[in-house]
Amino acid sequence: MKLIADNTCQEKSLNKGKPPINVTSEIGRLRTVMLKRPGKEVENLVPEYLHRLLFDDIPYLPIIQKEHDFFAETLRSRGIEVLYLEQLFVEALTSEEIKIQFIDEMLRECHAHVNGASIVLKEYLLSFSTEQMVDKIMSGVLKKEIDSEKKTHLYEFMDDHYPFYLDPMPNLYFTRDPAASIGNGLTINKMREPARQRESLFMEYIIKYHPRFAGKDVPVWLDRDYPFSIEGGDELVLSKEVIAIGVSERTSAKAIEKLALNLFKKQASFKKVMAVEIPKCRAFMHLDTVFTMVDYDKFTIHPEILGPQGNLNIYILEKGVDEGTPKISFRTDLQEALKEVLGLDDIILIPCGGGDEIAASREQWNDGSNTLAIAPGVVVTYDRNYISNELLRKNGIEVLEIPSSELSRGRGGPRCMSMPIFREDI
Structure with missing residues (x-):
């Protein structure tokens, strides 16, 4: 995840001392x-x-x-x-507990449990650094990325030909x-x-x-x-x-x-x-x-x-x-x-x-x-x-x-x- 400028978003904001959000028009500076x-x-x-x-x-x-x-x-x-x-999102995952909570919620919304993949996907995502994990969730997880020995159910082997466990965004x-x-x-x-x-x-x-x-x-x-x-x-x-x-x-x-x-x-x-x-x-x-x-x-x-x-x-x-x-x-x-x-x-x-x-x-x-x-x-x-x-x-x-x-x-x-x-x- 390479960005053009370092935007660590702490107290160096241009709006220090003001509310974090302020939008009262479409045209204000x-x-x-x-x-x-x-x-x-x-x-x-x-x-x-x-x-x-x-x-x-x-x-x-x-x-x-x-x-x-x-x-x-x-x-x-x-x-x-x-x-x-x-x-911003990487910086928001300030603890392992929050990171796991997010993965669980994301997989639930993806309906990953339907094909029995949620446990394997959770383990796979947690194997990455936080930054790499966020990039992976955003870019999508291909079925071919998961080792075949981790597929334990017949329907996982015989699933349709759709290439993703998690769709790209x-x-x-x-x-x-x-x-x-x-x-x-x-x-x-x-x-x-x-x-x-x-x-x-x-x-x-x-x-x-x-x-x-x-x-x-x-x-x-x-x-x-x-x-x-x-x-x-x-x-x-x-x-x-x-x-x-x-x-x-x-x-x-x-x-x-x-x-x-x-x-x-x-x-x-x-x-x-x-x-x-x-x-x-x-x-x-x-x-x-x-x-x-x-x-x-x-x-x-x-x-x-x-x-x-x-x-x-x-x-x-x-x-x-x-x-x-x-x-x-x-x-x-x-x-x-x-x-x-x-x-x-x-x-x-x-x-x-x-x-x-x-x-x-x-x-x-x-x-x-x-x-x-x-x-x-x-x-x-x-x-x-x-x-x-x-x-x-x-x-x-x-x-x-x-x-x-x-x-x-x-x-x-x-x-x-x-x-x-x-x-x-x-």
């Missing part, structure tokens, strides 16, 4: 962010199982790592502290989805697809056991045991009072309502949750693949999410008279709804691909609307989306482009690849 550098898990993708692992193609590891390192260095060059999920470099910072806390998410459900377990252990977060009373607004799915790509913090959440292929209305009620009860600053229904298809996987905030009054948008009359189904949830029931109102005009909840006289929606039928579809597929704002009016984007990038610049946005020939194969952009931990308030 970014101070600390969590990434995951693509690793061997990407090389364990094979054509037969791409669909199972939620990929459309196989990235070339040396180049995807080079592109990801460029992304990380772009952030560091702007004074942003870059943490790595894999390193190639989606891990999209750190936005398993957990999402909101205010001074976070959601640790129940993810919809089986291929990704283990991912949020890493963040749960980091919050519980890493010295940077443990004992700091970090609130968890919704945990991964809640039975209905929600993913961080659908969670956008528009201001210290307003959150937008996509009702999408991956995020359920029930999870949104539960999160809203928890926030209204426990975090006084949040007044409104704007639930935005988007088409439930892979191309529009999360709200942030079709809509992101880039400045105080400017947003990217993919025009194809709008209905024939330019409308959307938008539900505004507010605190109700009964603590267990929100007040809900309905809107259809996104622009007007944003002006209302943010108290703005006007806003600008910047269309992906300039709204051109072909360019918009092509660039949205390569995450032209998925921008990472690192300060008001400053965003990181993929270089391949040149029409969208030029339009952002014409609207006064500073655009920092990163190479993306391999990163984009995972169907996620700069926002997808980053989990803000700390932003300055605006």
